[in-house]
Amino acid sequence: MAGRLVRKKGKKAGSAPGTLVYTGQAPSQASVWQLLQYDSHRIEDKTLTDLAQLPAQPAGMVRWLNSCGLSGVAPVEQLGKAFNLHPLVLEDMLNTDHRPKVEAHADYLFIVFKMLYFQLDSREIRAEQISLVLLENTVISLQEMPGNVFEGVLQRLQAGRRLRGFGADYLAYALLDAVVDHYFTLLEQCGDHIEQLENELMDSPTVAVLSKIHHFKREMLMLRKAVWPLRELLSSLLRDDYALIKPETRIFLRDVYDHCVHIIDTMETLRDVLGGLLDLYLTSVSNRTNEVMKVLTMMASIFIPLTFIAGIYGMNFEIMPELGWQYGYGLILGLMAAIAGGLLWYFRRKGWW
Amino acid sequence: MAGRLVRKKGKKAGSAPGTLVYTGQAPSQASVWQLLQYDSHRIEDKTLTDLAQLPAQPAGMVRWLNSCGLSGVAPVEQLGKAFNLHPLVLEDMLNTDHRPKVEAHADYLFIVFKMLYFQLDSREIRAEQISLVLLENTVISLQEMPGNVFEGVLQRLQAGRRLRGFGADYLAYALLDAVVDHYFTLLEQCGDHIEQLENELMDSPTVAVLSKIHHFKREMLMLRKAVWPLRELLSSLLRDDYALIKPETRIFLRDVYDHCVHIIDTMETLRDVLGGLLDLYLTSVSNRTNEVMKVLTMMASIFIPLTFIAGIYGMNFEIMPELGWQYGYGLILGLMAAIAGGLLWYFRRKGWW
Amino acid sequence: MAGRLVRKKGKKAGSAPGTLVYTGQAPSQASVWQLLQYDSHRIEDKTLTDLAQLPAQPAGMVRWLNSCGLSGVAPVEQLGKAFNLHPLVLEDMLNTDHRPKVEAHADYLFIVFKMLYFQLDSREIRAEQISLVLLENTVISLQEMPGNVFEGVLQRLQAGRRLRGFGADYLAYALLDAVVDHYFTLLEQCGDHIEQLENELMDSPTVAVLSKIHHFKREMLMLRKAVWPLRELLSSLLRDDYALIKPETRIFLRDVYDHCVHIIDTMETLRDVLGGLLDLYLTSVSNRTNEVMKVLTMMASIFIPLTFIAGIYGMNFEIMPELGWQYGYGLILGLMAAIAGGLLWYFRRKGWW
């Protein structure tokens, strides 16, 4: 999400609706599908390179078809044919700059959302799009980038824990929950980064720090664009009466929803704090200008009058009685010291040093 | 939309409602209508100069009547008569400064929206008003300026692709979709322009850049005035149960609606970024004032005391013992160097250079 | 609306509800009523000085009773008696600082709104209150100031155009439409004034221009107070099912409503632009301070070191070898020129001039 304010659409804009064009960032690679079939008793793990190999749905088992870093148009078209998905759904799967949303179709739910990473080196937030399709007894998940986001869920399934006793809707919930949980980690990292920025600002309010704050504020805008629609998405899953989501799963969805609201609260607080840092910067620049002015004013106010006095006795008038006095020089030096002392005392009393 | 903050209405204000007065910018020209009639099998393309030549509706075919750069009152009156349109609809077609909206009439829907262009030379956003009328099996489209906005849709129709298998409501959707798709291109151009402004600002924060930022912010206000009502328009098409829009078209309208919401998100982000640039400018001016002050303060603080010392030994007192010392001149020069060095060290420690 | 932030209520506050007290600005004058009676065939125009002369309602004709610059309590009391109006309605008619609203009574609608004028000389927005009562077949309109706001509607009625074929509800709509149409002219004038202020600001950012911007911002607040409630009023006329408003008139009301929303959009844009001008002013003052500082810093940085050097050779030490050199004076002048040149080059490189 770094670099460009608005992602380029490439050849996309202007083509017919339903035309499949891939807009993501993943390097092109062979399509590999991971197929998991399980019930409380068994679990089978297969790798498919072609969806034509997809076995029929075993009765009473839940199927999870997962793919990471899908980059081509062909496998998505195959998927569409295999599960009879609407062309617009396929289009949205390939257009990786989509707003999180849930879409109800006749016999499946289509869910799009973002996995977010905090890049420790560049201090940027990177987004990966994830598409879920929830059918009767089947969940399909497509991840934009290589690397399985759902590693944790996979391990829990294989470890034979509670998860296998529930249906496909619970699996979809578990996938959503894994992503929302990751947001907490992200927010912690953001919070740490902001505290670090604040410390830098306190130490030396340079333009470089200002620029960092400014850029991180923009990253937070990107974060916001991912989290607010996710809240709507979860709220719709909770509120609207989708047949595919069983009542006993709803209490779990409410839990994710609560987490999401909590994330939004924290995010907005972080944004406020970040906004406060900019104010602090401006104030501290004002303060430093004030400090600089005080130094100048004190130096000038003390030495300019003294120089003037020295100038007087540097004049070449023929008749200047003081010049002939025996202690004239000493008296003038004393007068100068008295003036300097008086001004220093005055500035001290004003609290300037 | 450039130049004037509020578009002049000309003779319009104060006349009776329903009076037809043309307020657009198009140069006067002969009215030409393009008539397209198609179904899955055939497609006919005709050019009409007079609506009296309009053939009867062929059974089972979809009719698309399109006009670009319409500037006169007479053809619109003819159109009104031919399709029995309400006088207020005709008035709105000719008043090209209208807010995007959808209006349901007994047997047709009237839709007004804006096509937006980013002028690469003047960095301004120009708007062209487009009016759609959706009747049973017929779509009428009026474009304010010459040049066909719907060239892409036209080509897809003629290329015989999927589009011809759907009804008039799908055609109306395709026209809306073409315009919303173009908004993405517009936003990319805006984003590029903002990044360019940011770079200019970083290089040299002059008043000229400030003025550019200020003006582009105003252009974004105009953009906002076009996009937010469009969202309402699409939401109304989705939500309200218009008989002319078939249920299977609704899923496509939801897709355009999602795109429109996405555009609004991006637009608001761009506005935030633009607002941030103004803050950055202000801060950088403060910073530069601070830098200038530091130079002044260092120069003054170092040389004013030295000048004072030189002034002392320029006094003409008869008795100034130091003046007679053999190494007096050298000692004083050394003292001056020590003072200057001490102050430089002090400013260095304060981080002023 | 100029001069006072809050209009004085005079003796009003604290008196019993329903007590009739006139709070307007119109000079006292004799009450004159203009009575228009028309149907598609005939039109009669009468002037009444006393409502006791009011003839009975002719069957099938629409009656319009209009009065401009009404200043006394007596004629309003007479009106109340003649049409059996609620005391609170009469009170509101005389209290000319009312918020625009619509009030449904058993057999009439009471509508209050504002006519707004842009005073070209004082650059202020002046408001005139207009009260409408819509009864079965009768419209009563009361205008605060002399001078008929509805001159255009009157002329169209007398010219025998379409207007006479509709009922009293359409007449009420036509009156509302005339006022809303005038708002467009007002906004154009405001837009022109703002552009003029912007030009003045660009030419010379003086305190006088700031004060003008500040005051016009306040005028815009007054405008806002008139237009937002008008939107509510029109929305209520559209939405609520008033028996006195026929369904075929509703489409016209929707048109005025659309215009009103458009006016609000434009007004809010103007307010944003005006707010931007204040930012621009602040920034330009900062900029000018920066410019002034640069001049000072360059002058001081160049001449203070030079003066110091001159001061050194003005010292009276007995042994200063350079003073005796043949080209000492020339060398020192050369050194000074070199220092000045070096500093000028340095400031040039920093982009200060």
Place this chain on the structure above:
Amino acid sequence: MAGRLVRKKGKKAGSAPGTLVYTGQAPSQASVWQLLQYDSHRIEDKTLTDLAQLPAQPAGMVRWLNSCGLSGVAPVEQLGKAFNLHPLVLEDMLNTDHRPKVEAHADYLFIVFKMLYFQLDSREIRAEQISLVLLENTVISLQEMPGNVFEGVLQRLQAGRRLRGFGADYLAYALLDAVVDHYFTLLEQCGDHIEQLENELMDSPTVAVLSKIHHFKREMLMLRKAVWPLRELLSSLLRDDYALIKPETRIFLRDVYDHCVHIIDTMETLRDVLGGLLDLYLTSVSNRTNEVMKVLTMMASIFIPLTFIAGIYGMNFEIMPELGWQYGYGLILGLMAAIAGGLLWYFRRKGWW
């Protein structure tokens, strides 16, 4: 409301709900009740020192029981017993820092709101809490401070005007109306004060004026806290179908509601104007700093080069040809005058004086 940002609750917080503790400001005094009984024909005015003396409700008459500056717990407990009021209602009556609200109980309505005064000497807004209980045919009013807020209503009742012909709900309306009417006077006083502050600011933008603006802004916050909930209260009285409020009284309540909305509009405008004053102050300080800088820069830019020239001819080089020229002194003075003139012309052209 002055002095403390948050009113101290004293012993209140932590005690059991329904515990009666007085938190108001009124000096302790004997409880005195004024009892008014009236219908269209008669009116009786009694003073009770003990509610045990309360006579039975006379058939067909409206009873108004009023008390000013009630400070003890005992009379409120007596009141609760006499009219069978809920303990929480009694608690709220004594807790004088309550948010305005209406509370429906089985056979009475409990209404709390604020009377506001503008203290002319301290420029502060003081609040007095007023509790109303509306029963069938009876109104009870409790005022926090001595001095009857409802003097006007009382006089109108005794003067035998229209008021006596209505029921208890109309009396409650009249009391609310009296308070809202007083708000108009308050806003006028606030508006006058703000205009006065603006004039002071224009004359001399001192810190004292800034402090006054800042404090008055805070007073306006207090005003806001009283008026917005009052709007909710009135809206609830209008909207919710309370049996105790007769339909014919509702039109009067709508009138008070309209007034309240108008007051909110004006209040928000005043707040905007006040916020604008703070901006104006900041801008005018920037302006003045700019002015001061200009004076400094002109003085320094003119005299520093001149002093440098004088310094040159104060050097003691043995060979300085100009020193021996006959008109050397005059030429140098002329050169200095030329430089000074040139710089003055330059600053003039820049518009600095």
Place this chain on the structure above:
Amino acid sequence: MAGRLVRKKGKKAGSAPGTLVYTGQAPSQASVWQLLQYDSHRIEDKTLTDLAQLPAQPAGMVRWLNSCGLSGVAPVEQLGKAFNLHPLVLEDMLNTDHRPKVEAHADYLFIVFKMLYFQLDSREIRAEQISLVLLENTVISLQEMPGNVFEGVLQRLQAGRRLRGFGADYLAYALLDAVVDHYFTLLEQCGDHIEQLENELMDSPTVAVLSKIHHFKREMLMLRKAVWPLRELLSSLLRDDYALIKPETRIFLRDVYDHCVHIIDTMETLRDVLGGLLDLYLTSVSNRTNEVMKVLTMMASIFIPLTFIAGIYGMNFEIMPELGWQYGYGLILGLMAAIAGGLLWYFRRKGWW
């Protein structure tokens, strides 16, 4: 809540939903439960170290099971088993950084909220999470930290006052009320702290005070995050028709709700005041820079011209007639005094001192 912007979740994120992990701050300690059983006649107080010892529910008595500073997972699991609580409820009890909420389950209500303390020494707001479970005739309360927040309620129960005559829902209300009541004390302390900050700011606007204001603003953000959701929580208890809450308890809940809204009003006012302090700081720094500039400008403007004059008569031209005049020195000193006096008078008239 101090120190870290976002609370660390430790091992929590990524684990399976329903996994019990303790995230609180309490030091590990043995679990102790306080069991209170009462009706109007009796009250029994027991201490349990193991929930296995929990006696059966005595008929007609209300049970209150309370625990302070619970830190282990085991007792919560025991609790879950004893009362058949949902795993997510147990998870939320242990996750002490939860957003306040109410959750309806089949036969119990689960309520989470925050107790807030103002730390007098560090000027920070500390939060303690409190979980309530309301069952038929039983209330379970879990407090994050040692120290009983509900000491007051406990004492009132034991003192045999009204409280014992009500059911479990009233007990839950009493616990909520105790916490909300404490918020008032908190706001008073916050208000006092803000007034103290304001005084410090008026006395000496140092960076230290700015930093304090900035940090307290952040504390207020934390307060906000606790109070707004509490309002939602109470509103849901009032609005939604929970069977466990009897209608006669609802009036008490409305009272707490009113208090909560009042707290929000006050909190937002405090936030506004705090925001105003930051503005005041910025303005006062601008002001002080202006003051410093005036001193510099006056000193420089007075002495620089004088030094120039002295410089002129320090020149070594051979022919400078004034040097030979008898009163030349005195005349020049007089001229200098006149110039200084003139400038002082000029600055005085400008109001600079």
